[in-house]
Amino acid sequence: MEHELARELNEVLQGTTPGALLSGMGKRLYFPKGIIAQGAEAKQFGRVADGTLGIAVKHKTPLILSPLQKQAPLLSAGEIVSYAPTAGIPALREFWAGELRRKNPALGDAAFSQPAVVSGLTAGISAVCDLFLDEGQTLLAANPSWDNYALIAQARRGGNLRLVDMFNESGMDLSALRKAMTEEAQKTGFVRVILNFPQNPTGYSPTVREAKEICAMVRGIAEKGAGVLVICDDAYFGLRFEEDIEENSLFAYLADMHENVFAAKIDGATKEDFAWGLRCGFVTFAGKNLSGSHYDVLVKKTMSVIRSTISCSSTVAQNMLQKIYSIDADTLRAEKAACRAVIEGRYKKVRALVDAQKGRGALQPMPFNSGYFMSFKCKNVDAESLRYKLLHTYGVGTIAIDKRTLRVAFSALDDECIDEVYALIYRAAEELAE
Ligand SMILES: Cc1ncc(COP(=O)(O)O)c(C=O)c1O
Known part of the structure; x- marks a missing residue:
C-alpha cells in the first residue's frame, strides 16, 4: 500500500516527466x-538540549576516541564522528552546485536540483536506477560499458541493460543509438539511457559535433512525445586531452532542453579530486520547467534511497573535502591541474605508441581522447587469454572487458613503464594470434 507521505510526493511530481518515469520503488519511497x-528540527530549535539522535555527547560535542581525533587534528570531533545530514553537508552541496555551473557554462541560467551527496558515484547511479528503472524496463548504455551497470541495472533492479555500439575506429557512430532509442520510444513511450563521458572503458568523449548530434537525437525523440531519462x-569529467572535445557535460544541454527530457547527473570527488576511497559523489537532477517543489521532491526521493540503504554518507570525508574546497581555491585548482597533467602526459605517450602501430597486428585501438583508459579490440585474439598471458607470463595487469575487448588504465601506469607495457601487450597479442 502506498504510504501517505509517498502519495504526497508523487502528487507533486504528477504530470512531469520524472513523475511518469518513476519505478515502483520510486513511487513507494518517502522520507519519513x-x-x-x-x-x-531539534538542531534548529533545541536551545536547551537535544535528546533526539542516537549519539553520545559531552558539553554539546560528540564523544570521540582520542586516537581517532589525532588522525584528523584539523577537524573537530563533530566534523569527524557526528552523523552528516541525509543529503549531505549543506555547504558542500552548495559548493558543488556552484562548481557545476562554473564548469558547465552551457548551463547558463538553467535550474537544477541541489546536488545530493551519495557515498560515491556507484551509489548515485544505483539510487537513480532504484527510482527510475523497474523490472523488465530497458536501460541503454554504450557497448562496451563499465561492468557495474549490468550489476546495478540487471542483477539489482531486474531491468534489461541493452548495450549499443556507438564507437567506430575514429569516433562515434550514433546510428545504432538512434535506432535503439527510437525502438524503445515506440515500444514503451519512454527511453532510459546512461551516457558516460569520458567513457569507461574506451576513454572516449564526444567532440563538439558529436555532442550536438547526441543532443539533437534526444530532442528529436522527446519532440515526438516520448519521455527520456538521460543519466x-x-x-x-574534466580529463579532456584533445581540443575538439565538448567541454560541457551533456547534462548542461539536457537541463533545459524539452519538457519530455529529464536528466540526472552523477559526478563527484572520486576521480575529479583524486579521492577514490573517500566515497563522495553527487546526484543532481534537471528538466525543463521543473519547479523548486519538483526538485525538492526529487531530492527527498533520493534521500529516501540513501536513508533506506546507507542512512548517510561519511561525515569525515565530506568535511575533509569541504575544508579543502573552501581554504584556497586557486592553489587547489593548480594542484588538480598538475595531477591531470600527469594523466595527460601518459595519454600522449600511449597515443604516440598506439598510432605508430596503426593497422598492424591483432590489436585495434578503440577511439580514445580523454579519461583514464584506452581499450583494444582484439581482432583474432581472445581478450581473456591475452589478459592472462600478460599477467602470468609478463607480469602486466590489464582488464578483459569482454571476449574481444582489453582495457588498459594508462592513468595507473608510471611514465617510465609505459613503453615496456605496450611493447609487451603487442608482443603477447602477436604470440597468441589465432
Ligand atoms: C564510469 C564510472 N562510473 C562510476 C564509477 C564509480 O565511481 P565511485 O568509485 O565513486 O563509486 C566508476 C568507477 O570506476 C566509473 O568508471
Missing part, C-alpha cells in the same frame, strides 16, 4: 517524518 526530520555518468 521520523528521527532524521525531527532531529534536524550522465560524469565520473571522469
Whole structure:
C-alpha cells in the first residue's frame, strides 16, 4: 500500500516527466517524518538540549576516541564522528552546485536540483536506477560499458541493460543509438539511457559535433512525445586531452532542453579530486520547467534511497573535502591541474605508441581522447587469454572487458613503464594470434 507521505510526493511530481518515469520503488519511497526530520528540527530549535539522535555527547560535542581525533587534528570531533545530514553537508552541496555551473557554462541560467551527496558515484547511479528503472524496463548504455551497470541495472533492479555500439575506429557512430532509442520510444513511450563521458572503458568523449548530434537525437525523440531519462555518468569529467572535445557535460544541454527530457547527473570527488576511497559523489537532477517543489521532491526521493540503504554518507570525508574546497581555491585548482597533467602526459605517450602501430597486428585501438583508459579490440585474439598471458607470463595487469575487448588504465601506469607495457601487450597479442 502506498504510504501517505509517498502519495504526497508523487502528487507533486504528477504530470512531469520524472513523475511518469518513476519505478515502483520510486513511487513507494518517502522520507519519513521520523528521527532524521525531527532531529534536524531539534538542531534548529533545541536551545536547551537535544535528546533526539542516537549519539553520545559531552558539553554539546560528540564523544570521540582520542586516537581517532589525532588522525584528523584539523577537524573537530563533530566534523569527524557526528552523523552528516541525509543529503549531505549543506555547504558542500552548495559548493558543488556552484562548481557545476562554473564548469558547465552551457548551463547558463538553467535550474537544477541541489546536488545530493551519495557515498560515491556507484551509489548515485544505483539510487537513480532504484527510482527510475523497474523490472523488465530497458536501460541503454554504450557497448562496451563499465561492468557495474549490468550489476546495478540487471542483477539489482531486474531491468534489461541493452548495450549499443556507438564507437567506430575514429569516433562515434550514433546510428545504432538512434535506432535503439527510437525502438524503445515506440515500444514503451519512454527511453532510459546512461551516457558516460569520458567513457569507461574506451576513454572516449564526444567532440563538439558529436555532442550536438547526441543532443539533437534526444530532442528529436522527446519532440515526438516520448519521455527520456538521460543519466550522465560524469565520473571522469574534466580529463579532456584533445581540443575538439565538448567541454560541457551533456547534462548542461539536457537541463533545459524539452519538457519530455529529464536528466540526472552523477559526478563527484572520486576521480575529479583524486579521492577514490573517500566515497563522495553527487546526484543532481534537471528538466525543463521543473519547479523548486519538483526538485525538492526529487531530492527527498533520493534521500529516501540513501536513508533506506546507507542512512548517510561519511561525515569525515565530506568535511575533509569541504575544508579543502573552501581554504584556497586557486592553489587547489593548480594542484588538480598538475595531477591531470600527469594523466595527460601518459595519454600522449600511449597515443604516440598506439598510432605508430596503426593497422598492424591483432590489436585495434578503440577511439580514445580523454579519461583514464584506452581499450583494444582484439581482432583474432581472445581478450581473456591475452589478459592472462600478460599477467602470468609478463607480469602486466590489464582488464578483459569482454571476449574481444582489453582495457588498459594508462592513468595507473608510471611514465617510465609505459613503453615496456605496450611493447609487451603487442608482443603477447602477436604470440597468441589465432
Ligand atoms: C564510469 C564510472 N562510473 C562510476 C564509477 C564509480 O565511481 P565511485 O568509485 O565513486 O563509486 C566508476 C568507477 O570506476 C566509473 O568508471
